[in-house]
Amino acid sequence: MNAKELKQVKEQLKEGHFPQWMVTDPDIYKLEQDKIFAKTWLFIGHESEVKEPGDYVTRMMAEDPVLMMKNKQGEINVFLNSCSHRGTRLCTEDYGNKKAHTCPYHGWTYSLDGDLIGVVAGNKVFGEKMDKGDWGLRPIPRVESYQGMIFGNLDPEAEPLEDYLGNMKWYFDIMLGRSDGGMEVWGVPHRWVAKANWKMTSENFAADPYHVQTTHRSAVELELTPKDPMYASYGHQVVLDNGHGINVITSETGRSRLKYQGMPEDMWPMFERNLTENQQEVFSRVTNFVGGVFPNLSFISTQSGSEGNGHNHLNFRVWRPLGPDKIEILVWFMIDKALPYEFKKKSYRGFLNTFGAAGTLEQDDTENWARIVEASQGKMARDRSLNYNNVINYLMGFDNLEPDKEFPGPGTAYPSCYTDHIARSMHRYWLSLITADMEEEEKV
Amino acid sequence: MNAQLQYEVEQFYYHEAYLLDHRRYEDWLNLLADDIQYAMPLRVTVDNKEGSNINENMTYLDERKPDLELRVERLFTKSAWVDNPATRQRHYIHNVVIHEGEAPEEYHVHSCFLYKRSRSSEIETEELFGEREDVLRKTEGKFTIVSRRIYPDQPVLTVKNLAMFL
Ligand code: FES
Ligand SMILES: [Fe+2]
Numbered sequence: 103m104n105a106k107e108l109k110q111v112k113e114q115l116k117e118g119h120f121p122q123w124m125v126t127d128p129d130i131y132k133l134e135q136d137k138i139f140a141k142t143w144l145f146i147g148h149e150s151e152v153k154e155p156g157d158y159v160t161r162m163m164a165e166d167p168v169l170m171m172k173n174k175q176g177e178i179n180v181f182l183n184s185c186s187h188r189g190t191r192l193c194t195e196d197y198g199n200k201k202a203h204t205c206p207y208h209g210w211t212y213s214l215d216g217d218l219i220g221v222v223a224g225n226k227v228f229g230e231k232m233d234k235g236d237w238g239l240r241p242i243p244r245v246e247s248y249q250g251m252i253f254g255n256l257d258p259e260a261e262p263l264e265d266y267l268g269n270m271k272w273y274f275d276i277m278l279g280r281s282d283g284g285m286e287v288w289g290v291p292h293r294w295v296a297k298a299n300w301k302m303t304s305e306n307f308a309a310d311p312y313h314v315q316t317t318h319r320s321a322v323e324l325e326l327t328p329k330d331p332m333y334a335s336y337g338h339q340v341v342l343d344n345g346h347g348i349n350v351i352t353s354e355t356g357r358s359r360l361k362y363q364g365m366p367e368d369m370w371p372m373f374e375r376n377l378t379e380n381q382q383e384v385f386s387r388v389t390n391f392v393g394g395v396f397p398n399l400s401f402i403s404t405q406s407g408s409e410g411n412g413h414n415h416l417n418f419r420v421w422r423p424l425g426p427d428k429i430e431i432l433v434w435f436m437i438d439k440a441l442p443y444e445f446k447k448k449s450y451r452g453f454l455n456t457f458g459a460a461g462t463l464e465q466d467d468t469e470n471w472a473r474i475v476e477a478s479q480g481k482m483a484r485d486r487s488l489n490y491n492n493v494i495n496y497l498m499g500f501d502n503l504e505p506d507k508e509f510p511g512p513g514t515a516y517p518s519c520y521t522d523h524i525a526r527s528m529h530r531y532w533l534s535l536i537t538a539d540m541e542e543e544e545k546v
Numbered sequence: 547m548n549a550q551l552q553y554e555v556e557q558f559y560y561h562e563a564y565l566l567d568h569r570r571y572e573d574w575l576n577l578l579a580d581d582i583q584y585a586m587p588l589r590v591t592v593d594n595k596e597g598s599n600i601n602e603n604m605t606y607l608d609e610r611k612p613d614l615e616l617r618v619e620r621l622f623t624k625s626a627w628v629d630n631p632a633t634r635q636r637h638y639i640h641n642v643v644i645h646e647g648e649a650p651e652e653y654h655v656h657s658c659f660l661y662k663r664s665r666s667s668e669i670e671t672e673e674l675f676g677e678r679e680d681v682l683r684k685t686e687g688k689f690t691i692v693s694r695r696i697y698p699d700q701p702v703l704t705v706k707n708l709a710m711f712l
Pocket of ligand 2 (some may be wrong): 314
């Protein structure tokens with residue numbers, strides 16, 4: 103991006119526009135890899151996925167394969183899943199339990215702490231210069247967790263995870279910290295590949311309840327959701343730190359049909375013990391929490407079921423970029439450990455019906471995300487000088503919505519979820535990251 | 547297993563595939579028993595010594611008949627964008643192997659599937675493949691599907707959604 107383009111992009115963002123060429127541009131994608139995915143906190147997994155010493159899962163942090171495992175002391179460490187000898191992928195499985203990991207190429211063996219503990223024919227073939235202590239698995243520079251959610255960061259200088267999450271933590275406490283014993287991941291994540299750009303999918307969850315009335319209109323046709331086209335707007339859109347955001351969707355009355363998203367009444371005293379009064383207030387009114395942690399972790403906490411028989415379900419998802427127009431979607435279904443099994447099972451089936459690869463709501467999202475990238479790759483859409491008015495529209499709430507000072511949670515809360523405040527905040531943060539070292543070199 | 551039964555089961559599957567390919571989902575529902583269990587667990591990569599590489603704890607689908615009826619009803623709404631424009635799809639069912647079931651006129655049937663889909667004028671097509679384990683029941687000369695478990699071969703599916711029936 104040259105200085106002139108940068109200046110123009112900044113002006114456009116100020117006007118509530120986003121240049122369409124930036125959605126799928128390969129150079130922008132490269133910048134995102136270097137300046138965003140190598141420098142921000144990326145979600146790896148939940149602590150309940152590695153319960154016992156020796157338990158491990160393999161994941162990808164954007165393009166880096168990682169191995170997350172629990173050692174004998176019960177600590178969770180994350181390493182590059184690449185043998186220190188010649189770089190072979192060390193562990194090929196998705197998950198399991200092992201006492202040590204042995205590389206299939208020349209047989210080097212690593213302990214649960216990532217130390218190199220076995221070199222085939224070591225003494226016979228390697229001399230003094232080879233010090234096993236230098237050749238352990240390479241740790242991900244920073245690994246930290248909050249409410250059981252484990253994140254990694256490739257930047258050793260990154261600010262602490264808790265600072266990065268900032269005021270999102272308050273909402274994580276409600277979704278993940280309300281129950282004694284916390285949450286657990288049910289089984290393993292759904293995984294599939296979709297044609298989409300990661301920014302558009304992140305934005306869809308973090309910032310776009312406005313799509314619900316049309317993309318998911320089939321649910322209205324089936325009378326599963328209200329006819330009122332404003333129904334997903336009721337509540338607050340809350341702009342949080344560092345490009346994060348959450349929509350606290352209630353209903354026309356400002357309350358949910360079911361208190362605490364339909365969770366069993368005998369758990370309410372526990373919530374009241376674990377949450378502050380303001381958190382209880384927000385949690386008791388919410389129908390759906392839907393939001394995102396920048397760059398590519400999103401979540402929705404919603405409820406299914408008929409009158410008086412609601413059960414909430416929560417899923418977290420990562421939109422892993424595989425290219426400017428391709429993502430891998432990973433979806434974790436999470437549930438309070440403290441819930442009775444029968445309730446969990448109902449929540450699980452409610453989740454499967456609506457979200458995940460076969461979810462009836464998710465299906466139509468994937469269809470529309472594909473249509474964005476299909477229509478954004480031609481000469482007009484990709485014109486960097488913006489000769490064709492090739493900017494996309496984020497004008498909702500631009501000059502007609504004031505923050506609601508009375509909202510009990512942190513962040514800047516707007517009294518409608520049909521607004522582009524979070525999206526504009528994501529764009530500003532995104533631009534500040536991809537242009538981080540640029541400005542000195544190319545004074546605008 | 548006699549040749550006649552093999553022929554009948556294969557013909558049943560061809561008929562089923564025909565209905566699905568042609569989006570005659572309501573007719574397809576008639577092939578399903580009222581107490582059908584229809585599930586699609588996840589394929590995972592685990593240490594081979596553990597035997598199975600299916601994770602039964604997580605499924606993409608875990609449906610009873612009313613769930614499937616609702617899915618079908620949804621596909622016939624005006625705004626189910628996965629099927630609007632209409633999907634072009636083929637179900638290729640093959641390697642049908644039949645075993646006697648627990649009850650008379652009940653059969654455990656193993657088959658393989660290859661599913662291909664084309665959307666709008668996109669040049670790329672999507673595919674999904676794997677195996678199915680069915681329990682079929684024959685009553686008054688007609689088969690119904692009592693149970694179906696669908697095992698995809700890929701741990702990361704290369705279809706952008708699972709809006710199809712397999
Ligand atoms: S590459 Fe792993 S032991 Fe040689
Ligand atoms: Fe959606």
